[in-house]
Amino acid sequence: MQTTTKALRAPGIQSGQARMKGFLRRTWPLHLMLLPAVILQLIFGYLPLGGLVIAFKDFKPYDGIWGSAWVGLEHFRFMFEYPDSKQVIINTALIAGLKIMFNIAVPFIFALLLNEVRRSSVKRTVQTLVYLPYFISWVFLGGILTDMLASDGIVNSLLNSWFGIEPILFLGEGNWFRFTVVLSDVWQQFGFGTIVYLAALAGVNPSLYEAAEVDGATRWQQTIHVTIPSLIPIVIVVGTLAMGNILNADFDQIFNLYNPLVYEKGDIIDTFVYRTGILNGQYSFGTAVGIFKSVVGFVLIVIGYRIAYKLADYKIF
Amino acid sequence: MYYKSTGYRTFTVFNYLVLLLAGTLCVLPIIHILAVSFSASAPANAHLVGLWPVDFNVESYTKTMNNPNFLRAFLIAIERTALGTFITMSVITLAGYALSKDSSALRSRSVYAWFFVFTMLFNGGVIPTYILIRNLHMMDTIWALVLPGAVQVFNMILLMNFFKATPKELEEAALIDGAGHFTILFKVYLPLALPAIATLSLFSIVGNWNAWFDGLLYINDYRNYPLATFLQTIIVTQDFSKLNPDVNELKNISQRTVKAAQIFIGILPVLLVYPYLQRFFVKGIVLGAVKE
Incomplete structure (x- = not known):
């Protein structure tokens, strides 16, 4: 019986089906393709997670990770009692919090203004200009800014000749440093931040504007009653997810702008971890501070995600 | 109106x-x-x-170009950028293709997916990674710069979605003709995904060129610094403790014009790539950031 059924089938179809089945069963090429990524992630993504145990040990390089003695939560206790680290946590939350606020508000307003531009050549030119700083490393921006903001730099000499202002130590005095750091961060990021709002604006249903127009609404009223309400969900999503960054004040920027004069008000967790943890060799303490930062960030991300889900029905997966 | x-x-x-x-x-x-x-x-x-x-x-530029330390750092940055981009793109293209298959073709797909997504959410941080690189004896090698960040999970997911959107009929046609997964990837999918791969490569180029902190961490000898790290040390931090106090170097750096020229040369590659980059990135990032 078997042979007759086989013979009845057209040979082309049979081999095609068989090949399809063989293809589906033969998954080793797919596993092989995933292999390089898996190996790299196992080594550089997962192995360091094991290294986190040194936060609970007194890690000495010559004893190795396993040979070092356990100390429990000693490093965490020290972190909360040591005045320097408390100050660093306050600095970080303050600088990061200001950055988060302005990096939501400024791009939001800028996107609204950009949305009113009807001439596409102007719109594209402005977009090209404002996105650029985002792609330049803080090493180079830091080099430029320290030069421009020096006491005899171009900014101070212009302020002096235009308004008669005495030279300001933008990067040498604590409060001015915080101001400069937040302002220059907004300067670097605001253009890029408009993208998400512009995308949301492109999705607003035009018939809403038409209806408002028929009702005699001015453009200002349309903005208040149509444009802004349709952007609220995305603002909520961006804002709540940004909460996870409250202890993330941007290492690259601070490290390339700060100096010992402003450590008191400008030192943040990441720069503190680098200096104490790596330069001074206090690996365990540095790791403990790093873990504290990640845990706070993660908890806030989860809370933010739940709020975003409740308020704006946002799902990542 | x-x-x-x-x-x-x-x-x-x-x-x-x-x-x-x-x-x-x-x-x-x-x-x-x-x-x-x-x-x-x-x-x-x-x-x-x-x-x-x-x-x-153009005196500052001739001085910069005659500075062997600067030139060496510049070449190392090019080497690092080329190698890093090549490794990243090869690894994420292969993995992105495999992950674009649905779970009937690759039953362990979701295991792999979570394996990668997990590393996006959790990582060991600076110090454990630093200890690992030291234990692997990768200090002072270019591999310490290009391997740890090679698997860009976010870009891998973007590529995966791109492959998923490619019509299945093309794959089936190639299958009937007896092609295997590797042939299908290289002959069918890659030519179609070329614009996406070009865009992600540009991002990778900019990222590698701009990276400086890994050089500071993993390279002890300043003669092996890539350009961004080199400029960070001598221009931004003005930390000459790692460098041999080279008289010429100090004289060069005290000149504002030479500093400016070095910074501008550091930015130049990004400026050159930027027109191509910004044409694409709006689309790509919106794709990943906003979910309708």
């Missing part, structure tokens, strides 16, 4: 001014540094240069 009213027209004039001013403000620092780099060193040191060179000359 609202845009014909006098009030709105006034607003439009004001609006264009604000936008163009903001746009200009974003590039002024770069123009300033460019102007300083092409100026003579006396007016530059006296801070007389604004947005246009004073006593135009």
Whole structure:
């Protein structure tokens, strides 16, 4: 019986089906393709997670990770009692919090203004200009800014000749440093931040504007009653997810702008971890501070995600 | 129509001014540094240069180009960028293709997916990674710069979605003709995904070129620094403790025009890539960031 059924089938179809089945069963090429990524992630993504145990040990390089003695939560206790680290946590939350606020508000307003531009050549030119700083490393921006903001730099000499202002130590005095750091961060990021709002604006249903127009609404009223309400969900999503960054004040920027004069008000967790943890060799303490930062960030991300889900029905997966 | 009213027209004039001013403000620092780099060193040191060179000359560039330390760092940065981009793109293209198959073709697909997504959410941080690199004896090698960040999970997911959107009929046709997964990837999917791969490569190029902290961490000998790390050490931090106190180097750096020229050369590759980059990235990032 078997042979007759086989013979009845057209040979082309049979081999095609068989090949399809063989293809589906033969998954080793797919596993092989995933292999390089898996190996790299196992080594550089997962192995360091094991290294986190040194936060609970007194890690000495010559004893190795396993040979070092356990100390429990000693490093965490020290972190909360040591005045320097408390100050660093306050600095970080303050600088990061200001950055988060302005990096939501400024791009939001800028996107609204950009949305009113009807001439596409102007719109594209402005977009090209404002996105650029985002792609330049803080090493180079830091080099430029320290030069421009020096006491005899171009900014101070212009302020002096235009308004008669005495030279300001933008990067040498604590409060001015915080101001400069937040302002220059907004300067670097605001253009890029408009993208998400512009995308949301492109999705607003035009018939809403038409209806408002028929009702005699001015453009200002349309903005208040149509444009802004349709952007609220995305603002909520961006804002709540940004909460996870409250202890993330941007290492690259601070490290390339700060100096010992402003450590008191400008030192943040990441720069503190680098200096104490790596330069001074206090690996365990540095790791403990790093873990504290990640845990706070993660908890806030989860809370933010739940709020975003409740308020704006946002799902990542 | 609202845009014909006098009030709105006034607003439009004001609006264009604000936008163009903001746009200009974003590039002024770069123009300033460019102007300083092409100026003579006396007016530059006296801070007389604004947005246009004073006593135009290229002395700072000839000095920079004759500085062996700078040239070495520049070449290392190119090597690092080329190698890093090649490794990243190869690894994420292969993995992205495999992950684009549904779970009937690759039953362990979701295990792999979570394996990668997990590393996006959790990582060991600076110090455990630093200890690992040291234990692997990768200090002072280029591999310490290109391997740890090679698997860009976010970009891998973007590529995966791109492959998923490719019509299945093309794959089936190739299957009937007896092609295997590797042939299908390289002959069918890759040519179609070329624009996406080009865009992600540009991002990778910019990222590798701009990276400086890993050089500071993993490279002890300043002669092996890539350009961004080199400039970070001598221009931004002005930390000469790692460098041999080379008299010529110190003399060069005290010159504002030479500093400016070095910074500008550091930015230049990004400026060259940027026109191509910005044409694509809006689309790509919106794809990943906003979910309808």
